Structure formats: C-alpha cells, structure tokens
Amino acid sequence: xxxxxxxxxxxxxxxxxxxxxxxxxxxxxxxxxxxxxxxxxxxxxxxxxxxxxxxxxxxxxxxxxxxxxxxxxxxxxxxxxxxxxxxxxxxxxxxxxxxxxxxxxxxxxxxxxxxxxxxxxxxxxxxxxxxxxxxxxxxxxxxxxxxxxxxxxxxxxxxxxxxxxxxxxxxxxxxxxxxxxxxxxxxxxxxxxxxxxxxxxxxxxxxxxxxxxxxxxxxxxxxxxxxxxxxxxxxxxxxxxxxxxxxxxxxxxxxxxxxxxx
Numbered sequence: 181x182x183x184x185x186x187x188x189x190x191x192x193x194x195x196x197x198x199x200x201x202x203x204x205x206x207x208x209x210x211x212x213x214x215x216x217x218x219x220x221x222x223x224x225x226x227x228x229x230x231x232x233x234x235x236x237x238x239x240x241x242x243x244x245x246x247x248x249x250x251x252x253x254x255x256x257x258x259x260x261x262x263x264x265x266x267x268x269x270x271x272x273x274x275x276x277x278x279x280x281x282x283x284x285x286x287x288x289x290x291x292x293x294x295x296x297x298x299x300x301x302x303x304x305x306x307x308x309x310x311x312x313x314x315x316x317x318x319x320x321x322x323x324x325x326x327x328x329x330x331x332x333x334x335x336x337x338x339x340x341x342x343x344x345x346x347x348x349x350x351x352x353x354x355x356x357x358x359x360x361x362x363x364x365x366x367x368x369x370x371x372x373x374x375x376x377x378x379x380x381x382x383x384x385x386x387x388x389x390x391x392x393x394x395x396x397x398x399x400x401x402x403x404x405x406x407x408x409x410x411x412x413x414x415x416x417x418x419x420x421x422x423x424x425x426x427x428x429x430x431x432x433x434x435x436x437x438x439x440x441x442x
Contacts, residue, residue, distance in 0.1 A: 215256075215285060215286055215287040215288060216288065217257070217287070217288055217289045217290075218252055218254045218255045218256065218257070218287070218289075219252060219255075220248055220249070220251065220252020220253075220254065220255025220257070220258055221252075221255050221256070221257035221258070221289045221290070223248045223251070223252060223255065223258070225244050225245075225247065225248050226244075226245070226248060226255075226257060226258060226261060228244050229241040229242075229244040229245050229248075229258075229261055230261070232244065233261070233264065233265060233268065236268075238265040238266075238268060238269055241261070241265050242262060242265055245258050245261055245262045245265075246262075249262070254287075256281075256282050256285050256287035256289060256292075257287075257289035257290065257291070257292075259278060259281055259282050259285075260278070260279070260282045260289070260291070260292070260295060262278055263275050263277075263278025263279045263281075263282065263298075264278075264298060266278060267279075267298055267301070267302055270305070272302045272303075272305045272306050273302075273306060275298070275302045276299065276302040276303060276306060279295055279298060279299035279302060280299070282295050283295055283296070283299065293319075293322050293323055294319070294323075296315045296316070296318045296319035296322070297315075297316070297319040297323075297326065297328070297329055299315045300312045300313075300315035300316040300319060300329070300332060301332065303315060304332060304335075304336070309336050309339060309340065312332070312336060313333065313336045316329050316332045316333050316336070317333065320333065325356055326356075327352075327353040327354075327356035327357045327360075327363065327366065327370075328353070328366070330349050330350070330352040330353035330356065331349075331350065331353040331366075331369075331370055331373075333349045334346050334347075334349035334350035334352075334353060334370075334373060335373065337349055338350075338373065338376065338377060338380075341380070343377050343380055343381055346373075346377050347374065347377045347378075347381075350370055350373055350374045350377065351374070353370045354367065354370045354371060354374065357370060364397050364398060365397075365398050365401075367397055368393075368394045368395070368397040368398035368401050368404065369394075369398075369401065371390050371391075371393050371394040371397070372390065372391060372394040372401060372403065372404040372407065374390045375387045375388075375390030375391040375394065375404070375407060375408075375411075376407065378390060379407070379410075379411060384411055384414055384415055385415070387407075387411050388408065388411050388412065388415065391404050391407050391408040391411060392408065395408060395427075399427075400431060402427075402428050402431035402432050402435065403428075405424050405425075405427045405428035405431065406424075406425070406428040408424040409421050409422075409424035409425040409428060412424055
C-alpha cells in the first residue's frame with residue numbers, strides 16, 4: 181500500500197508548480213513519535229479514492245473519502261487525501277486548513293512525511309511565504325533528497341531577493357535532479373531559475389549559459405527562451421536575441437499563452 185501511495189504522490193507532485201514544481205514528495209525517513217495509524221487508514225475505499233484523484237475526478241474522490249471518514253473519523257490519511265483533492269483543484273485555502281488538521285494530529289500513516297511539502301505549496305500559492313518557508317524547511321529535515329522542496333525554498337529566497345541563498349538552494353535542487361534522468365523538465369526549470377538569479381546578480385554570461393542549458397534540456401520552456409532573449413539583448417547579440425524571441429513567441433502561441441514570461 182505504501183509503495184502505491186508513494187508512487188501516486190510522486191506522479192502528482194509536479195503540481196506545483198513544482199510540487200508543483202517537481203519531484204517526489206515522498207522519501208523514506210525515520211519516523212518521529214506519532215499517533216499510530218487509524219484502522220480507517222487501511223480502508224480499501226481510500227485506494228478507490230486515489231484512483232479517482234489520479235483520474236482527476238476530485239468530487240467523486242471526496243464522496244468516497246467522506247464515507248470513510250463517516251466510519252473512521254480518526255483516519256488522518258483520509259483527511260490528508262481530502263485536503264489533497266482541494267490542492268489539486270487549486271483551492272489552496274481549503275487545502276491549507278485540511279493539511280493543518282492533519283499536521284496538528286501528529287498522526288502517522290503511509291505518506292505522512294509528505295504533508296509538510298504539500299502544506300508548504302498551499303501556503304506559497306496563498307502568498308504566505310514566511311509560513312511556506314517554515315513548512316518546506318521542516319520537510320527538508322525529514323526528506324532531504326526531495327528536489328522540489330529545495331526548489332521551493334529557492335523560489336522563496338529569490339522572491340525575497342536573498343540571491344546568494346537562492347543560488348545555493350537551487351543548486352541543491354539541481355544536484356538532486358541531475359541524478360534522475362526522469363526529471364529533465366524539472367531540471368530545466370531549476371536551471372532557468374538559476375539563470376534568473378544570475379541576471380539579478382548582474383552575471384549575464386553565467387545567466388546566458390544557464391538559460392541556454394535550460395532550453396537545450398527542455399526546448400518547450402517558453403519562459404526560458406524569453407529570458408534568454410532579454411539577456412542576449414543586454415549582451416549586444418541582437419541576432420541571437422531575435423532568434424530566442426521567435427522561439428518564445430512560437431511556443432507561447434502554440435500553447436495559447438500571451439504573456440511574455442516571468
């Protein structure tokens with residue numbers, strides 16, 4: 181059951197942005213002192229709910245989870261999955277409240293180590309960056325090999341203009357992603373963010389190298405093409421800049437995106 185749940189969360193973690201930005205949010209770690217699992221945590225109906233979540237049928241998943249919680253109100257695995265459905269629907273305030281109920285219970289169940297990770301992303305999307313950072317740091321202590329948590333911490337440091345710290349955190353995410361050939365898109369996103377850090381630091385040649393590597397790894401990263409265009413303009417390479425802009429525009433048009441990158 182744990183392996184199924186872990187694989188499921190790994191597949192959905194790149195919500196994020198992340199988690200929503202990337203990676204496996206579940207890692208085997210030593211357990212803290214927790215409440216023992218509820219009998220409801222092993223209710224087979226939760227596996228049905230997982231399948232519904234995987235299929236994007238969130239209302240149906242919640243109906244199943246509600247029935248489990250009616251019979252087993254102390255199933256915090258069920259409550260976590262309920263909160264996770266709201267998270268997947270970008271109903272971050274509902275998700276936040278649900279994750280907080282689970283965290284305050286200190287209940288242990290398959291996947292409980294990942295709750296801080298998803299809680300952190302809910303807070304991030306609500307603009308509560310200080311609290312999000314605390315949640316991600318708590319998860320990083322428990323599961324230090326989850327790249328998307330370091331990526332999230334790097335994003336928060338970048339948004340707060342703590343550029344040296346952002347560079348270090350994103351480098352950490354990059355090292356983990358480098359070792360996983362299945363995470364190439366996530367790696368490209370991390371490298372592009374490193375390029376953004378280097379732009380803000382005035383290290384344009386390094387930023388160019390980052391952004392060229394990002395679009396080489398993931399040619400479909402339209403924001404990275406736009407940032408590369410801006411860097412090349414500043415470096416005085418107008419022809420190369422226009423080529424990067426054309427690639428950005430083609431990708432943005434193909435995906436129906438009209439904004440010029442962030």
